[in-house]
Amino acid sequence: MGILEVKGLGKDFGGLRVLENISFSLAEGTVTGLIGPNGAGKSTLVNLIAGSDRPTRGEIYFFSRPVHNLASWRIARLGLARTFQITRIFRDLTLRENIRLAAWTIGLRGSRLEAEVDRLLDLTELSDKAGVLCSDLTLPDQKRLQLARALALQPKLLLLDEVMAGLNPVELDKAIALLNRLRLQGITMLVIEHLMKVIMNISDRVIVLHQGQLIADGQPTEVVNMSQVQEAYLGSRYVKHKAEGTGLGGDA
Amino acid sequence: MKKKRDMLLAAGILLIALGIPPLTNDYIVQVGTEMAMYAALAGGWNLIGGLTGYPSFGNVAFFGLGAMLAGALSVNSHWPYWLAAAAAVLGTGIFALLLGLPLLRLKGHYFSIATLALAQATLAVVTNTKFLGAGMGMSLPIVGSPAVFYYAMLAIAVLSALITYLLIHSEYGNTLLAIKSDEVAAQAIGINTVLAKSSAFALSGVLGAMAGVVYALWQSYIDPPTVFEPSITVLMLVMTMMGGAGTVAGPVLGAVLIGILTQLAMEVSQNASSLVLGLGIIAVVLFLPKGILGFRRPGKGGKRRGQSNFPLRG
Ligand SMILES: Nc1ncnc2c1ncn2[C@@H]1O[C@H](COP(=O)(O)OP(=O)(O)OP(=O)(O)O)[C@@H](O)[C@H]1O
Numbered sequence: 160m161g162i163l164e165v166k167g168l169g170k171d172f173g174g175l176r177v178l179e180n181i182s183f184s185l186a187e188g189t190v191t192g193l194i195g196p197n198g199a200g201k202s203t204l205v206n207l208i209a210g211s212d213r214p215t216r217g218e219i220y221f222f223s224r225p226v227h228n229l230a231s232w233r234i235a236r237l238g239l240a241r242t243f244q245i246t247r248i249f250r251d252l253t254l255r256e257n258i259r260l261a262a263w264t265i266g267l268r269g270s271r272l273e274a275e276v277d278r279l280l281d282l283t284e285l286s287d288k289a290g291v292l293c294s295d296l297t298l299p300d301q302k303r304l305q306l307a308r309a310l311a312l313q314p315k316l317l318l319l320d321e322v323m324a325g326l327n328p329v330e331l332d333k334a335i336a337l338l339n340r341l342r343l344q345g346i347t348m349l350v351i352e353h354l355m356k357v358i359m360n361i362s363d364r365v366i367v368l369h370q371g372q373l374i375a376d377g378q379p380t381e382v383v384n385m386s387q388v389q390e391a392y393l394g395s396r397y398v399k400h401k402a403e404g405t406g407l408g409g410d411a
Numbered sequence: 412m413k414k415k416r417d418m419l420l421a422a423g424i425l426l427i428a429l430g431i432p433p434l435t436n437d438y439i440v441q442v443g444t445e446m447a448m449y450a451a452l453a454g455g456w457n458l459i460g461g462l463t464g465y466p467s468f469g470n471v472a473f474f475g476l477g478a479m480l481a482g483a484l485s486v487n488s489h490w491p492y493w494l495a496a497a498a499a500v501l502g503t504g505i506f507a508l509l510l511g512l513p514l515l516r517l518k519g520h521y522f523s524i525a526t527l528a529l530a531q532a533t534l535a536v537v538t539n540t541k542f543l544g545a546g547m548g549m550s551l552p553i554v555g556s557p558a559v560f561y562y563a564m565l566a567i568a569v570l571s572a573l574i575t576y577l578l579i580h581s582e583y584g585n586t587l588l589a590i591k592s593d594e595v596a597a598q599a600i601g602i603n604t605v606l607a608k609s610s611a612f613a614l615s616g617v618l619g620a621m622a623g624v625v626y627a628l629w630q631s632y633i634d635p636p637t638v639f640e641p642s643i644t645v646l647m648l649v650m651t652m653m654g655g656a657g658t659v660a661g662p663v664l665g666a667v668l669i670g671i672l673t674q675l676a677m678e679v680s681q682n683a684s685s686l687v688l689g690l691g692i693i694a695v696v697l698f699l700p701k702g703i704l705g706f707r708r709p710g711k712g713g714k715r716r717g718q719s720n721f722p723l724r725g
């Protein structure tokens with residue numbers, strides 16, 4: 160039994176059926192890549208799991224506890240943290256305050272709180288900008304901040320929605336190394352990423368969404384070679400990029 | 412350094428304020444009482460409207476309810492005034508908390524309109540409640556002196572500023588600012604946003620009610636249309652916006668400026684005060700979208716571009 164169980168999940172926006180009958184479970188300590196073309200429903204799925212949005216159908220269990228009707232702040236306190244594809248940061252707070260507030264909500268206080276914030280600033284290479292107001296941050300820094308803020312919750316499950324979009328190759332390698340470190344710490348992760356290089360590098364398993372349906376689920380190499388996946392998502396671009404040895408280029 | 416300077420400035424302002432009754436005349440003390448009252452009210456409004464980002468158009472309900480409750484408990488139930496006042500403040504705080512729970516689910520304009528309706532509904536209920544005078548005015552015993560009421564209002568204004576200061580320098584204040592920035596993200600880091608917002612609204616209500624209970628005794632005659640006058644909310648809002656929403660000194664500065672402008676206008680014509688209000692709103696919208704003090708929080712360590720609580724522009 161996994162730490163996260165998704166059963167028959169569905170979501171409609173008005174008449175639009177965005178997710179349909181999604182079921183999967185995440186085993187503790189694993190990293191799962193979630194891929195699919197634009198508009199497949201990946202971000203919607205993350206929103207449902209984190210409680211930022213309510214499913215139309217189906218159930219979600221986190222550590223065997225039903226969470227599909229729980230407020231997202233309660234889910235966060237159970238140990239589920241997430242980042243947002245379109246960054247959501249606290250503009251009126253400094254970078255340090257952003258992270259500290261998250262660590263504070265899980266009960267850290269005093270010197271332990273400050274030490275944890277320092278550690279996270281260091282981990283995400285944001286220390287030199289700690290006092291900057293977040294309205295002044297660049298997009299890659301905002302993404303880093305979101306990751307630091309999510310980690311401040313000391314999550315058992317981390318949902319990452321395109322945290323690496325917009326990074327240059329050097330930053331990308333660092334980010335991959337960071338995720339691998341987190342994985343060694345035993346944090347279970349669900350990672351949405353358009354860059355196949357990242358997905359192939361960090362995932363134990365890959366699931367594929369296409370038009371709101373889960374069309375593939377398996378080992379990374381196995382999944383990218385499935386013909387229905389190549390047709391649905393990777394298509395000619397992947398074949399082309401594979402030939403160039405770079406994997407699927409970022410279109411995000 | 413900056414912090415020390417701000418503290419000195421605040422102490423200086425307070426010292427001047429304390430000296431007004433012995434050094435000036437009753438007229439100025441009267442005007443000062445009103446300014447202090449509005450500084451307290453605007454400071455209360457700032458907690459929900461400025462820090463939390465929920466512009467309430469109904470805060471006069473707390474002022475009016477505080478005044479009417481204290482008046483009724485004292486006149487009709489013969490409670491000593493301090494007890495009536497305490498009960499009125501507490502009751503209004505609970506009222507704000509309970510109404511905040513549903514109202515703060517609304518956002519932006521919807522929240523503003525709902526709070527506008529709340530103030531009108533509260534007026535209607537008060538007007539139709541026999542215990543609260545059934546819409547008739549209420550006469551309270553004439554007690555104290557102008558200086559006593561001045562100092563009472565000043566104390567509430569100082570309390571209001573102090574609460575704001577403590578909030579801004581606490582994680583609770585950061586919680587409110589986080590909600591203002593992005594409520595979805597605030598929830599995602601485990602913040603119980605409903606509780607945080609409602610408690611800010613309740614605190615705002617408590618400060619409004621405190622000003623209300625002092626106002627009732629000061630005026631010694633109150634009636635619902637006066638203490639529920641919608642323009643009182645508008646003044647809280649304009650003063651806060653003009654001085655600097657989300658700052659400690661902004662509401663105080665706004666209250667003093669609008670107070671002085673209103674007095675100057677009244678020299679010209681008795682009805683000119685509404686003109687001042689109108690011009691104040693236009694000035695804020697056009698020239699000072701962030702208020703005189705701007706909204707740039709003072710940092711707690713780390714790099715900053717030389718901001719303090721009292722810059723000339725934000
Ligand atoms: N709040 C909403 N209201 C209506 N439709 C929505 C809403 N959010 C998402 N959608 C629609 O749901 C579908 C899935 O969107 P979603 O953002 O989950 O896709 P995605 O897989 O994350 O795409 P991308 O790779 O571009 O991030 C899209 O067609 C989108 O337009």
Ligand SMILES: [Mg+2]
Nearest residue numbers: 201202203244
């Ligand atoms: Mg998405």
